[in-house]
Amino acid sequence: MTDSLPLLTLAYLGDAVLCLKARETLLSLGHKKPCECTKAELLFVQAEHQAAAAKVLLPLFTEEEKTLFSRAKNAKSHSAPRHTDLYTYRLATALEAVFGQLHLSGQTERIDFLFEIGFEKSARNLAKSEKV
Numbered sequence: 140m141t142d143s144l145p146l147l148t149l150a151y152l153g154d155a156v157l158c159l160k161a162r163e164t165l166l167s168l169g170h171k172k173p174c175e176c177t178k179a180e181l182l183f184v185q186a187e188h189q190a191a192a193a194k195v196l197l198p199l200f201t202e203e204e205k206t207l208f209s210r211a212k213n214a215k216s217h218s219a220p221r222h223t224d225l226y227t228y229r230l231a232t233a234l235e236a237v238f239g240q241l242h243l244s245g246q247t248e249r250i251d252f253l254f255e256i257g258f259e260k261s262a263r264n265l266a267k268s269e270k271v
Contacts, residue, residue, distance in 0.1 A: 143243060146214040149207075150232045153239030158184055160254045164262055182261040186223045189231035192257030196234070199256065204237050211236035 144152070161183035165176045182188055193208070200208060212233035220228035234257075241250050255262075 144239075146207075146211045146236050147216060147232070149239035149243075150211060150214075150235035151239070152242060153235030153237065154184070156238045156242045156250060157189070157235060157254070160250065161258075164254075164258070168262070183258055186220065186227050186231035188258070188261055189234050190223075190227045191260075193230045193234040196253055196257045199253070200237070204241075207240055208233045208237050 158180065161180045162176065164183070165179055170176050170179060197205070197208065212229045214232070214236075216228075216232065223231075238250060238253070241253075
């Protein structure tokens, strides 16, 4: 992986990648109403869910991904988390940075694989619930 962008910029991009993957997942599960999908999307994009996914994915990361994750987790942000603790926020930010870098390097299959594994529980819960 290259150091093409600052870590928090990679996280910003990774946030968009995760939002897109969440929306694709919702549509594939049959959810069609945008206003209700936005609510369901929180299962994928809230810091708590991303931090849980990060813990699942960390053992599956390559050495480069682990290094980037660690660096991003320790990056100093100028904003404070509003709805979660700092550690959870940092785990989520680090995960976003990894997804941002994977996107920049064109590793769409890796993104798909990691998203499916990391957010399997969220997707399973949505599939079990009534269609939104």
